[in-house]
Amino acid sequence: MNRVVTSMTLTQGVAEHIRNLIHRGEVGPGDRLPAERELAEQLGVARISLREAIKILQDDGYVEVRRGAHGGTFVTELHRPVENWRARMREQSGEIDDIVDFRIALECHSARLAAQRRTRADLAALRSAIKNLDQVDGRAAFRLTDSQFHSGLARAARSIRLENAVHTARGELFSPHDLLPFVEPIEETRNDHQAIYDAVRDGDADTAETLMREHIERAREQLRVIVFGAQGTERRSRSNGRQRRG
Amino acid sequence: MNRVVTSMTLTQGVAEHIRNLIHRGEVGPGDRLPAERELAEQLGVARISLREAIKILQDDGYVEVRRGAHGGTFVTELHRPVENWRARMREQSGEIDDIVDFRIALECHSARLAAQRRTRADLAALRSAIKNLDQVDGRAAFRLTDSQFHSGLARAARSIRLENAVHTARGELFSPHDLLPFVEPIEETRNDHQAIYDAVRDGDADTAETLMREHIERAREQLRVIVFGAQGTERRSRSNGRQRRG
DNA sequence: CTTAAAAGGTCCTAGGTTCGGACCTCAAAC
């Protein structure tokens, strides 16, 4: 019978929405957002609310705004946001595990449901996402296709709440792959996705779920490397936040 | 790059918070909420915001307000909210499945994590919740102890996001048991909870997860009976929303 | 019967948010 209720302003909500799109890789470095008036209408908010949101993102280094005929709002290289994010994750060391645990809950069940409910169109979208993974030029684009696969799976699960929650949870992390100092994970990810796809296609819910769990656990390790450095994996067995609340 | 962002006012947020407490059974018919000034402070909002929220709940028939020395805000018998809820669920027939699918994702993984991470204190809390289930006098009180078990499990999972999401998702449904026209589910629930507890105590994550899935699937059937009537179970195989989006 | 106390009910000021719209300014392209 206690606890506190908080409320976001529209401005904050819009900022978070756009930040999540960037985190998930839906829009990446160099991309231009739609013009303010246009985007405001798309989002269903007043222009001033959007402008305030952009201001926040600008201050945080996510976007930069250029005036003039070919101006607009452009996503930066994200160096500062990534550093801030890493610092925050290092400070609150349980945070990564909390988010990843949440993602596992959501995406494993999504995979299970997708295996039971997928349509031909769903499978086609997933195949396309896997295919794009091969032909990706840069790491930034990689992030988008990775996002496409997971989003497609969430969509195939046919659960609105689940899909939204997957997007929200994924938006809390930077997609890791273009941050890693090595490149094997790309091939690894492709294999994981292919295996999950096969299970979903065959309607094998248990396997799809298990593979997804393993896939995200690998992502957890990658995130640890990114945030804590190469020795992050070992540090885990010591006292990495996990047990901090008992 | 589209979609709409919405934002709740504080008032709406507070109303939803209290409504969720009622739905989850944390406060039930006849219970009195703390005095306005006191509750406002507990929630960290201005009194007027709380008052507006109470007004909403009053209009929806969740609470009634009495003035005077021994006055206050009292939870009603909830007849009207339950009817409204049933009507809404009947209209949007996919809604129940959507919520239940979401709950399965959250609570199954909670059960899994709980089996891996539970402390002695967690186990004690769960035992206590099961024990109270036996000694419950009325159906209303049953709802509370049911909520206690599931909350205790979410807490034992040691994931803040998971725990919050479990609460939110449970708050979207009325706990069914005091709505059912028959009483067997109470014993059934006790057995389910006991079995889940055993698995959690033994650290058997797979079993805990599976049992939880079955437990919530039973709840799904009960909800169908409540909303659609006794034939709801059969209707499911026809066209119960589930496939409406492909 | 009167009064004190505990509640909800009402009102006010001040400041923040959001909306929609009008109008200004910059910078690239022609």
Next chain:
DNA sequence: GTTTGAGGTCCGAACCTAGGACCTTTTAAG
């Protein structure tokens, strides 16, 4: 240097929120 497609600025109205002062109702105690 003009055009044009941006972003930048400003305004008034409506609503939300905070926090506090004060009023009214009801019950129980004296």
